[in-house]
Amino acid sequence: MTFEARVGTAILEAFAATGDPPSPAGVAGRLGSDVEPVLAAWDRLRGGRAIVTGEDGVSIRMANPFSGISTEHTFESAGIRYYANCAWDALGIPAALGRGGTVRSRCAHSGESLRLEVTDDGPEDCDWLFHSLVPAAHWWDDIVFT
């Protein structure tokens, strides 16, 4: 595995373990590496759309399906609250973790709260709808808006 891939995996594992985005120093410590090569890998991961960073270029805004900032879409499991980037990722997190928990979101029109229990077999019966305004070919034109 390339060093870049190891860094990318370490980022996702940190999210999975804590719900929070790791820092470059944290990932370097996890990998037993200096920070400089981790930062270089950070840039390549951003270029490859594996992560989206904040304005400082370092803090992780997105590492799909995890969000590095608080959002209205969450998944709670094993005492950890995870923030999702969007409605899709709210289900993407339990899919990635492979364990059940509770998805919380809301209806974008009415504001009604959504609470959805997810087990290994999937979400409970639910007649809500998912909608993307942006076609797939343009998701990455502005991924934060998407």
Add this chain to the structure above:
Amino acid sequence: MLFFRSEDDLRAWCRERGVEPGPMVPVPQLWRLSRVWYGSRLDPEAPRPSPGEARAIFAGLGLTGNFWDPVPRQEHTP
């Protein structure tokens, strides 16, 4: 990418913004997509889907048409 409690809510939300509704995906179908798309995301050996693989994933779940095509269409000039 948002949730709506009903088609009426979704259409009202779009109408208020002057946009046409896109495909409406039921939660069970979104879960199947999530399992395929993200189920191996924490596996360091699992590559992310290429555009062609993404197209096949969407199609396999019944998500077809230009909206779900991950490759931008070329602009056609007369």
